[in-house]
Amino acid sequence: MSHLTHPPAASHDLVVIGGGSGGLAAAKAAARLGASVVMIERAELGGTCVNRGCTPKKLMWSAAAQQQSLREMAKVGLIDRPHLDFAALRRRSDAKIDRLNRHFEEELQQAGVRLLRATAEIGEAGQVHAGGDVFQPGKLLLATGARPRALDIPGGDLAVTSDDVFHWTDLPGRLLIIGGGYIGCEFASIFAALGSEVQLMTDSDRLLEQFHAPAIDCVQAGLEKQGMTIEFGCKPVQIDFNGTMFKVSFDDGSIQYADRVIAAIGRVPNTDNMGPGLQGIAHANTGALAIDEHFQTSIPGIYAIGDVADRLPLTPVATRDGACFAAQHFGAGADQVNLDLVPQSAYTIPPVAQVGSMSEGQDDGEVIANLANDALDDGTAANSFVARAICDGRLSGIALVNHAAPEMIAPFAALLASGASADDLAAVTGVHPSFGEETVGP
Incomplete structure (x- = not known):
């Protein structure tokens, strides 16, 4: 049997x-x-x-964006220095x-x-x-x-990934982030706003390559206003740890030291x-x-x-x-x-959002001072940005940089889907003073 x-x-x-x-x-x-x-x-x-x-990152980003605003208010004397309980x-x-x-x-x-x-x-x-x-x-x-891609270098396992960051209960004093994509830029923004000293290193020649380049120039300027350092065209070759500090060596001969290292090199x-x-x-x-x-x-x-x-x-x-x-x-x-109608956004501070094709009929866009926030600006507040692409008289793409960009981008995707024309956008107005009014009108 x-x-x-x-x-x-x-x-x-x-x-x-x-x-x-x-x-x-x-x-x-x-x-x-x-x-x-x-x-x-x-x-x-x-x-x-x-x-x-998405969920823990958005919760961290919301707190970081609030902390950034409070810090700006403190610097112009409107409130006392803010404190965040990270735990x-x-x-x-x-x-x-x-x-x-x-x-x-x-x-x-x-x-x-x-x-x-x-x-x-x-x-x-x-x-x-x-x-x-x-x-x-x-x-x-x-x-x-x-899953996060591992850093395949000697000592690469000493760097944490995004999976690990969401278990941290305290803020690193000095943070080194390797990678200039979504995860790297978002964590750089978040931890800089929360109070860490942040350095971002990438082997690429610019950040967030899937987005409209002039929009990312605006994002990068905002990140640098937050106080972080950004280096391009360099790859890590080794990570060492002496029990207190991480030492990261790069292929250009440079060496960086940090309390923690995040590898954000893709998935x-x-x-x-x-x-x-x-x-x-x-x-x-x-x-x-x-x-x-x-x-x-x-x-x-x-x-x-x-x-x-x-x-x-x-x-x-x-x-x-x-x-x-x-x-x-x-x-x-x-x-x-x-x-082609799926919006994308990176939660930097301020965030960038984009939908459609920016390759045809694009303009270089416009950097916009946030009029509604000028009274609170301590000189470090980031500007906004908008660029529209028009192809054969129709809206074919839009890129936005603003705190409201992730909320605004879905209606623009609907406009793309419905075949909205340049005249349609020119015929309407926005609320003043707001970023929205910069995205419509002639």
Whole structure:
């Protein structure tokens, strides 16, 4: 008599590996459409965005932006020198995230999704092994996200990543950040505003390369007004620690010292160590999984969304793609969201936001003094910026730098989608005095 080494496979319409923004959206939507759904997640629900990304970063940024404003008011004698309890900020942020984690679990239960806390492995026959169970999915959806890229130099493991920063309970006196992308620039802004002495080093020739260059010139000027030092065209080659201070050596011969070092050199999609069932799966040039318009990978029956897939690695895209996947495979169908109409923003101080193409019909934009804040300006307040691109008489792109930029950019995306003309923008006025009035009118 033979003995089974594994329990018999349970059949489900959909097995989702990964409980981040995309996986949650897909699982809930598919279950509400009548599919039997299992979600497998080995860590906290909410993925990077909620636990190690957008949410804790935005909470830190909000406090930092307030602290920057208070510091400016103190310098012109309107208030006493402000004090921030960073440990208290960390506790409030952790409590917010804990509430979100529990909320996501409740939503899965209400939708009828089975949640399994385990590490998943995909077998050669397409079966999914997790927590002692075996599943035979009708469709398998990978929503495993991405992780910070490691700094591959001697002593590189001495640098922390964004995952670690959100556990800090105190502020570093001197902070060195390696990398000039989203994460590096956002942390540089946040910690400079909170009171750290910040130095940012990047091997690129400018910051935030995916944004309109004149807009980033304005951002950089604002960062430097905050007191931080920015160096370009240099790569770290070694990190040492003497028990008190970090020493970072660069390829140009320079040496920097800091209390803490953050490596912010990009992210790597989590496509590895998932079992033999993914052997030979096709990757895009980004390192993420190549997918078609129905989110299918090169292996039939296996699909991918979120940061593990070759789409924009943004939470709103993952969420929309999750709902779209469910509608395509278990509902009446849907089209993938148009990535050309997806706004992007970096939460520097002030933040930059952009949507559409700035490559055709662009102007260099205009740097704008913040008239509404002049009375509080101690000389270090950053300016704002606006640039519009007009192609064939239609708005084709816009770039904004202002505290309100992330809130304003979505309506401009709607204007792009509706085919708004230059005359449409010229016909309206904004509220005075405000940054908004600079974005419309002739």
